[in-house]
Every structure is written in C-alpha cells, then in structure tokens.
Amino acid sequence: MTPDDFEAVVADAALSPNVHNTQPTLWRRIDTRTIALLEAPDRTLPHGDPTGRDVAASHGAAAEGFILAASLRGFAVRPALAHEGEVGRLLVDGAATPDLLAPFLTRRRTYRGRFTTDRMQAALTDLAVAAPDLMLLTRTEDIDHVARLNDAASLRGFRNKAFRAELLSWMRLSPRHPRWSKDGLNARAMEMSSLEAMGAGVALRPGVFEILDGLGLGPVLTGEAAVVNSAAAVALLHRPADEAPFETGRAWHRAWLEMTRLGLAAAPMTVLADDTDAAADLSVRFNLPPDRRLITVFRLGRAPDSSLPPPVRRPLKDVII
Template sequence: MSPEVFAALIADAALSPNVHNIQPTIWRQIDATTVAAAQASRRTLPVGDPTGRDVEASHGAAVEGFILAASLRGMEMRVTAPEGSEIARLIVTGEVDPDPLASFLTARRTYRGRFLPDRAVPILDALAQTAPDLTILRERPDIDQVAHLNDQASLKSFRDARFRAELLAWMRLSRRHPSWAVDGLNARAMEMSGLEAAGAGVVLKPGMFEFLDRLGLAGALTGEAAVVQSSAAIALLRRPIGETPFETGRRWHRVWLEMTRLGLSAAPMTVLADDRAAAEALAARFGQPPGTKLVTAFRLGLVPESALPPPARRPVSDLIF
C-alpha cells in the first residue's frame, strides 16, 4: 500500500456516515500492509452521546468504509486488535474482488428533505429480502406514528440547553462559516433555506427556545413530521443486544449502502432508539425480535439525484495522525 493509495482509501472512508458529521476517525499507516484507526481529539459529543456509543459506531462505519474502499483496489483487509489508544488495526491479508457495495461509497448521502411521492414498492421488497435485520414499515398509519414519536423524542432533547449548545456548535447555518464545506451539519445538508437557517440560529438560543416552548411553539419549530410522513417507508434497524457499537456501525454502514445500491435515499432518526419511551412504543406496536435492540430508524424514499447535497468533509491531511 503506497502513501498515495493510503490517502485515496482515507478519502473514500471519510465519506462513511458518522454522527453529526463530526468525522471522529483518524488514520495512520504503520507499514505497507498495516493501518491504524484512532479517535480524533475533541471530536466527540459529551452531551448528545455521553457513553460514546454513537461515536464508536461512527468509527465502525469508517473502518467498514476503509475495507470496502480497499476491496476496490483488490486488497483484502482484516480488522485486528488495536494497540495503545488505537480503535482498531487493519491488515492486508491478500487479494480480493471488489465488494458489491464498495462502488456506492461515494454515492451515499444523508437526505433530510421531502421525498418524491413514488411508493417504490419493488425496491422496498428487494431491501426486505437483502436485510433481514430491518423491519420495514410501509402503511401510512405506521409512518405517521413514527413521525409523531420522532417529534416527541426530539423535543425532549431540544429542551436540554446543553444539547442545543452542542448541536449549534456543529451546525453551519451560513455559507460564510469557515467549516461550511468541511464538517458538521450545514444548512444545505439540513435542507434549510437561508431564512430557515437564520431562524434556527435564533430559535435554538438560550432563553428564546424556552420562551417559545412556554408558548407551545417549540415543537412546531423543531418537528419533522411532514418530512417523515413523505417517506415511502420507515426501516427499523435492530441488532443483537450484546453487539458492540463498533460492529453495529459496520453493519449500519452496509445497510445504508444497500439502500443506496437499490436507489433509495435515507436519513437516520437515531433519537427513536436513544429515547426509552419512543423505543418502547415502537417495540409495543411493531414487535421486537428476542435478543435484539433498536439501533436507529431510517426514513426512506426516492429523490432526484440532483437533490442530494455534496458531502462536507475534512481534507485527507487532517485525517492522518
């Protein structure tokens, strides 16, 4: 693995999904066949992700992305035990054909806007067959219920001033923000107009949010029900209770790439798994396979390719330690 190939693999792996687009994974080439992944300094979410579960899942997704990218170059890679402060080590073990999902690494995007009205029935049938750990909800009352639970759980989070401050720190509400195209959640990725972005910056500030909440307006301003209700389906991803967040992240990435391969766009609603009341309500209504837990829920649908936002990503030089 030459330094040039190593850099190309990082560039592809950096496109992996990660919480709030904080891009917590950095890389080091140990030798021609060995790579180490580690945690980037100050790229955590101590309020929104106090246990580090979502960041660890993001590392798993990035490592899976690196392995997939390596397969495109004919390299088979295996994850091995980390050393010191590393998250994982990856070792080239031989040659391999490209993974069928690898070519979709650069096409996957998070889409937070409204979907086209097409119900995408054949595509959803194919997804159900290829991803048995997904429960796919297609009926309108079921999607409406998920939309309601998502808004309820989100409002609980927004009522924590520390959570709002942390979120605002990763939001890029103006194109003039120096990190607009680098990391975090920019207004384009959040499907916000300039006016909506400016309004969000005001609404989420301390004092203003509490004032609007007392008036009963905060839920309407933070809710996503209309967007969720435009979905062709909701997919609940459930994984074994004992699975590590790192391994869950690897699977999360592959499931999302499978959606991309089939032509679907998606956005995760992880708050539904984080909020106990929401997770219990989903389990009560739709069942829960024994020994599993809800990891996230995806809203799914079709969008024109031109509607997918360009990814905001840090340069490769910032991702090498």
C-alpha cells in the same frame, strides 16, 4: 499498500456515515499492511452521546468504508485486534475483488427533505431480502406513528439545554461559517433555506428557545412529521443486543449502502433509538425480539432529482496522522 494507495482509500472511507458529521476517526498507516484507527479527542458528543456508543459505531462505519474502498483497488482488508490508544486496527491480507457495495460508498448521502410520491415498491422488496436486520414499515398509520414519536422525542432533546447547545455547535447555518464545507451539519444538507437557517440560529439560542417553547412554538420549531410522512417506508435497524458498537457501525454502514444500491434515499432518525421512551415504544409496537437492540430508524424514499448535497468532509491532512 503504498502511501498513495492509503490516501486514496482513506479519501473514500472518510465518506462513511458518522454521528452529526463530526468525523471522529483519524487514520495512521503503520506499515504496508497495518492501519490504525484513532479517535479525535475534540469530536465526541458528551451530551448527545454520553456513553460514546454512537461515536464508536461511527468508527466501525469508517472501518467498513476502508474495507470497501480497499476492495475496489484489489486489496483484501480485515479487522484486527486494536492496540492501546487505538479504536480499531485493519490488516491488508492479500488480494480481493470489489465488494458489491463498494461502488456506492462515494454515492451515499443523507437526504433530509421531502420525498417524491414514488412508493419505490420494487426497491423496498429487494431491500427486505438484502438487509434482514431492517424491519420495513410501509403502512401509512405506522409511518405516521413513527413521525409523531420522532417529533416528541426530538422536542424532549431540544428542551435539554446542554444537548441543544452541543447540537447547535455542530450546525453550520451560513455559507460564511468557516467549517461550512468541512464538517458538521450545514444548512444545505439539512434542506434549510437561508431564511430558515437564519431563523434556526436565533430560535435555538439559550433563553430564546425557552421563551418560544413557553409560547407553544417548540413543536413547530423542532417537528418534521410532514417530511417523515412523505417517506415511502420507515426502516428499523436492529442488531444483537450484546454486539460491540464498532461491529454495529459496520453493519449500519452496509445497510445504508444497500439502500443506496437500490436507488433509495435515506435519513436516520437517531433520536428514536437514543430516547428511552421512543425506543421502548417502537420495540413493543413492532415486536422486536428481546435479544435485539434498536440501533436507528431510517426514513426512506426517492429524493427529487439533483437534490442530494455534495459531501462535507475534512481534508485528508486533518484526518491522516
């Protein structure tokens, strides 16, 4: 793999999903066959992800993205044992034909707005076969239950001052923000109007949120039940309980790409897996096997035409070291 090949593959791999769009993975080409993944030290989430599990899964998703992008260019790439200081290592191991999911790597987006009324029945049927680690919920009462659970868990998170401050630090609420088109969650990606974004910037400030929450406005500020209830389905992604987060991230990425391949737009509701009460509720209500771990919950449906925002990613010079 030449330096030019490497840069082209990293450019596509960098589009892989990652927590809060922090883009914590750095890349190093050691030689023509060896690629190291490293962690950017300033892109972890001490309050939102104290164990580092979500960041580790993000590295795994990035690795899977590299493997997929390499296959489009004829390279077979496989994971190898990481060396000290690395979070992962990949080896070029011969030639490959393109992976079925590889063309969708650059098309996948997060869609956080309301879905159309299309119930996407054929796509959901195919998804159930293609991604057995997804439990699909299509009944109105089940989706509504998840929506209410998501609102409750989100509100608990926003009431945590440290968590809220950390999340706000990754939000880009104005196009004038210097990192609007580089990382984090910008207002366009969050389906916020300029007025909504300006209001969020004020309402989430320390002290202000507590006052508004005390007036009973907390659920209004943080809730998104109407958006969740517009979904054609909710999908619970579950994996083996003892699986390493890096491997979980690879599976998470492939499941999302299956959705993209089938024409489904998706948004993760990660708080439902991170919040202990919410995760326990879902595991019991929907009978997840005891040897499986809830990884995240997606809401799925069809996005309105031309509504998916362009990807927000760091330039290659910042992620290749």
